[in-house]
Structures are given as C-alpha cells and as structure tokens.
Amino acid sequence: MSRFLLLILITLGFQFAQSQCTPATQFEFSNFTGTSVQLNWQSTGSATFWEVEFGVAPYTQGSGGVIIATAANNMIISGLTPGVQYEFYIRSICGNQSSVFTGPLYVPGNYNFISGNVSYDVDMNGCTTTDPAAVGLQITATDSSSGIAFQAVTDVNGAYSLYVPDGIFDVSSTMLTSSITSSPVSATINFPNPSNSAVQDFCLTPIAVAQDIAVSIIPLLQARPGFDVSYDVRVMNQGTVPVSDALQFTYPNDLMTLLTAVPAVTASTANTLSWTYSLQPLQTLTYELSFNLNTPTDPNFPLNAGDVINLSASTYLTGADVNLLNNTDNLYQTLVNSYDPNDKTCLEGKTIAPDMIGEYLDYMIRFENTGTASAINVRVKDVIDTSKFDIDSFVPLSSSHEYYASITNGNEIEFYFDDINLDFNDATNDGYVLFKIKTLNSLTVGDSFDNTAEIYFDFNFPIITNTETVTISTTASVADPTENSILLFPNPSQDLIQLNSSYAINSLEIYDVQGRLQSQYDASTTDFESPISIVKLSKGVYFLIVKSDQGQETLKFIKK
Numbered sequence: 001m002s003r004f005l006l007l008i009l010i011t012l013g014f015q016f017a018q019s020q021c022t023p024a025t026q027f028e029f030s031n032f033t034g035t036s037v038q039l040n041w042q043s044t045g046s047a048t049f050w051e052v053e054f055g056v057a058p059y060t061q062g063s064g065g066v067i068i069a070t071a072a073n074n075m076i077i078s079g080l081t082p083g084v085q086y087e088f089y090i091r092s093i094c095g096n097q098s099s100v101f102t103g104p105l106y107v108p109g110n111y112n113f114i115s116g117n118v119s120y121d122v123d124m125n126g127c128t129t130t131d132p133a134a135v136g137l138q139i140t141a142t143d144s145s146s147g148i149a150f151q152a153v154t155d156v157n158g159a160y161s162l163y164v165p166d167g168i169f170d171v172s173s174t175m176l177t178s179s180i181t182s183s184p185v186s187a188t189i190n191f192p193n194p195s196n197s198a199v200q201d202f203c204l205t206p207i208a209v210a211q212d213i214a215v216s217i218i219p220l221l222q223a224r225p226g227f228d229v230s231y232d233v234r235v236m237n238q239g240t241v242p243v244s245d246a247l248q249f250t251y252p253n254d255l256m257t258l259l260t261a262v263p264a265v266t267a268s269t270a271n272t273l274s275w276t277y278s279l280q281p282l283q284t285l286t287y288e289l290s291f292n293l294n295t296p297t298d299p300n301f302p303l304n305a306g307d308v309i310n311l312s313a314s315t316y317l318t319g320a321d322v323n324l325l326n327n328t329d330n331l332y333q334t335l336v337n338s339y340d341p342n343d344k345t346c347l348e349g350k351t352i353a354p355d356m357i358g359e360y361l362d363y364m365i366r367f368e369n370t371g372t373a374s375a376i377n378v379r380v381k382d383v384i385d386t387s388k389f390d391i392d393s394f395v396p397l398s399s400s401h402e403y404y405a406s407i408t409n410g411n412e413i414e415f416y417f418d419d420i421n422l423d424f425n426d427a428t429n430d431g432y433v434l435f436k437i438k439t440l441n442s443l444t445v446g447d448s449f450d451n452t453a454e455i456y457f458d459f460n461f462p463i464i465t466n467t468e469t470v471t472i473s474t475t476a477s478v479a480d481p482t483e484n485s486i487l488l489f490p491n492p493s494q495d496l497i498q499l500n501s502s503y504a505i506n507s508l509e510i511y512d513v514q515g516r517l518q519s520q521y522d523a524s525t526t527d528f529e530s531p532i533s534i535v536k537l538s539k540g541v542y543f544l545i546v547k548s549d550q551g552q553e554t555l556k557f558i559k560k
Contacts, residue, residue: 021094023102024050024073029088032108032165033148033408035379035416036078039088039105043073047092052077053101059087061101066459069093079456080107081377081418112191114141114162116200118154118173120180120282127203133158134204134282136236138174138396138405141189143167152404153396162404166191173202174395177322179210179240180281206240206281213245213279214238214326215313216362217347218398218434223335225303226295228259231331233287233313234398237279239322244278249289250312250554254301256291263287272554293335307335310487314556316541324558325359325492327541341368341430344382344453344465351473353490355560358441362397365415365465367455368430369422375457378417380433386411388449393438400431422457447472486546492558496531499546509545510537518542534559 022045031038039052048071055065068075080086089103118134119127137154141162150169152160162171172186183203191198218232237243246266251258253271267274277285294303303309314328321327332349347362365382369375384391394413396405403417415433423429439449450469454462487500499505505528510519518537521528534542537559544555 021045021047021092021097021099023099024090024092027090027102027105029105029107034150034163034165035080035406035408035414036076037080037107038074038076040074041090045092046094048095049093050090051093052088052090054086054088057085057087057106059104061089061103079379079459081416108165112164112166113197114164114169114171114189114200115197116160116202118158118160118202118204121203121205122281124205132280132283135284136397137282139171140174141169141171143169147410149407151406155402164191171200173204177210177212177238177240179206179208180204181207204282209241210239210322211241211243211317211320212237212239212322213243213315213317215247215315215329216397217311217313217329217331218364219331219333219345219347220432222343223293223309223333225293225305225335228290228292229256230288230290231311232398233289234284235277235279235315236284237281240281242278242280244276245315245317247275247277247287247313247315249273249287250556251291252309255303255309256293259290259292261287261289303335305335309333309335312556314541324539324541328556328558330491341366341370342455342463342465344451344468346468346470348470350469351471354445354472354474355490355492357439357443357472360393360436360438361470362434362436364432364434365453365455366430366432369424369457370429371424371457374424375422376419377458378420378422378431379456380415381454381456381462382413382451384411384413384437385449385451388440388443388447390438390440394435395437396433396435398434403433443472445472445474486553486555488544488555488557492560493534494560495533495535497534497557498531499528501528501548503548505546505548507547511543511545
C-alpha cells in the first residue's frame, strides 16, 4: 500500500525491549468528517513518541500499512476515503524501546449512505420514469450542528450517492436557474437510523418560461508547440424550454490544424466550425475537438512558449435568452514547453475585466499519474480564499471521471475519485475536474487572488500545483498577440470596444446575428487604435468583420 500524505517514518536501528515501554491507553477517535479523523490517547510511562499504523479494514497489523509517528498524544489524519472503514493500531516509543501495538480501533464506528435520483418534470404532471434525468446537478447534505457540507453530482442517469457520519442532515439540490423549482426544496434526514441508509429523490419543475444556454470551452491538455491539443466544448440548456440553435467555434487556423471533430461539423470555414443542435431543459451536449499546433520552426506562423492562442465558442441566441453573458466563452491559452501535468488554471485568463467582479470564474485542476503503478483513488483538495470568493456559489461543472465533492471547514473543497484506478501509461494516466465560483462584489480593480491545489494519489504525499494568480485589470483580455491576430476587449461590453492588432486595419463592419449590417468604419475616417462606440447597439450578440492587407477576420462580441 502507498504511504499517506503525513507519512513520517522513524527508523530505529536497534532491537526494542518491549517489556519496558508501556502501551498508550484510552485509544479513541473524534471529529470524524468522512475524510479526516482525530485520534486521541493517554500517554503512560516514559513514552516520548507514538507510532500509529493503519490500513483499510480488514487489516492485519504489521502487513505493510501506513505508519505515522508523532510526539503529541493526538493527531489528525486526513485524506481518508469516505465510506471506507479503517483499522488503527498504536504503540509507544520510549527512547530505544517500544511497547506492543494495541488495537484495533475501527474508524468510523458508524457510516451512513444517502442516495436518490433527480428528474425533470418535462410534461408537468409529476416526475415519472419517462421524464428525463437531471444530469450534473449538485446535491448537498449539510450537518445541522457542524455546518459541514457533503456534496455529490448526479450522473448520466440522474442518480447520486453521499456518505455521511451520524447527525441530522439537510439535503437539497442546487438550481442553476431561478426558473426551476425542486420538490422537495430540501429534506431532513436523521442518522443513525435502523438501516444506516436513506433514499431521497428530487423532482424539478419549471415555474417560468426561460431560455438560457451556457457555453464553455474545456482545455484537456496544455498547449505545446508542435504537439496535439484537445478541447471539449460544452453546450448546456439551463432554461425551462427546449432550444434548437447553432454552435460556432472559432480558432486561429494559421496557428493550428484541425485533426478531429466529434460529432462531425454541420458547416465550416477556414477558421470556424459550426454545429446545429437541439437541447431539452437541463440537457448537455459535448463536442470533442483535437488540433495540431504549429512548431517553432514553422516557416510562416511559428509558435513558441509564451505565445497566446485565442479560441471562442458561441451560440446565436439573442434577447430571448435570460443571460447573454454565458452564450459565449473565450479561452486565451498560453503555450508552454516542458510542464508539470498537475496544474490549476483559471479559464478566463490571468487577468479579468472589472465587469467580472461578482461573476463566476471557471477553474480547471488537472492531474496525471506519473508513478509506476495505477492509482486506486485520487483526491483533489482546493482551499478557497473566502476573502475573495463566495464559497456558497461553488458549482462543479465537469470531470474526466466520476467523482463526488465535499466542502469542509467552511472553505475546503475536496473532489473524490474513488476506484478510479488511474493508469500510469501516458495515454491513459490523466484526468481533470472543472468547477466555477463567484468572486465577491467587494473586490476592486487592482485586486488579485492566487490559489494552489493539492492532489493526492492513494496515500502518497500531495502533489502541489502551480500557483494560479488572477488580477482584476481594466486591460483584461489583452494578451501579447500572436502574429496575424486581433484581440477584442472588453467582451462583453456596454459602451466601447477596443481592438489590439499586430497589423494595420483597413476597415471593419458590425453585423447582428441575422446578418444585418449595423455599422461600418473606414481607415480614412476612423482611428482603429482608439475605442469604438457601441452605445447605439441594442443588447445582444454581434459579429465584427475586420479587413486588412492580411485578409479578413471575424470576431464576436456581446453588447450588454
């Protein structure tokens, strides 16, 4: 078995005279959360250290479990797998002598299981087996006394499962929109009960007609010059009515070459892929894309570490959509060379505009098993800075493998990939988790926030990711442009838009989503290095066609 994160081995190169060192007494546990436990004992005799050994029950002492040494007469052990019972043993260390091991102490003594299904009452006659499953919905069980929250996400069948200790729990579902209500809104479950298990289903019902489509780009690999890179593009119907529309994905075709698109595109141009889609409420579609990036020796458009590629995904919904901000997702991805495959990234970039204060940011944590054996369990821990983020707004979005999440100690989010059996071969040894969380409204321009994540493979010491720092800036979205690229910012915007181009612009035209010309500008009358007013435009999505000696490029922006 692998060693635990707090593993400290004390190697004593001599024989212990066990009869002269008395064992600890009153060996017991407290403060069990499902993922951590506090061990307590009383010291006796001349003991100066204690060794605790444990393993998954049934466990035989001395069979190669985890050994932890401490000079205190208590310790907190974290990284436990919820729903798994452990056996603990302890012995005293008295200088050059040791006592016999005492135990086992079983942790937890009681463990409880909550499960259920979540359905969407599409025909509004009560949830039945014919109604669609609510996929990717967050279910939370909160301990009424400690406030500790245990969370899970519904799977493709709308099912969820939660492991909780004894206590009284408030169980509820998290709605992505106020246009949908849940029955029940919440339920109280008291453990222990005779079976140590409970079933709680939820039925979701629309209470208003609302159209809300959300688009997101998920980078599955870091971008390295000359290598392949992959993305998932997700389209989710967060509204209450079916929607049929089109998805458009734009990429710099001079810098990257399309390899595969699944499902196949409906239409395409040199730098744009399009699909038509139909989505029922709470349904999600995923489009899998792979590209090959140019090398540093490309004769026309070389790529190097530090260059930025700009990708955009959007759907064409107009004013009927209740939230136009999430109809478009822009990804500014910085190229790297050699890199640590265990990392954390803010998908909005290292700078965000002031209008993102109080809005959601998307974070991806990637992990890769670079060891020599499969990882049976993987745990990802992210401590949220509650002086910068609203922990109550946390929403898990996506992952490479099935998992469940919990929030403990008020700000510690943990993602559990139990029985993942993550391989150690290059082709199958990686995974990720994606979530979103809102910044606080109290933040101001110039504020920054940084964060790291801890990744645990079985009982090994954690791998610490990079520190991801994000700054609020009035020049957010402006990155060093790659050759023959144009950046538009801020996006979305209410009054002005600005272009940052590596070459001279001759003219530009603004069209609405119906293809109607709204404005046009010429270099003889317009300074394209100055902001351009969009005050007269109505709220919605627009396309900006930029023409230069290098050709034509189409950008998209949202007028707030």
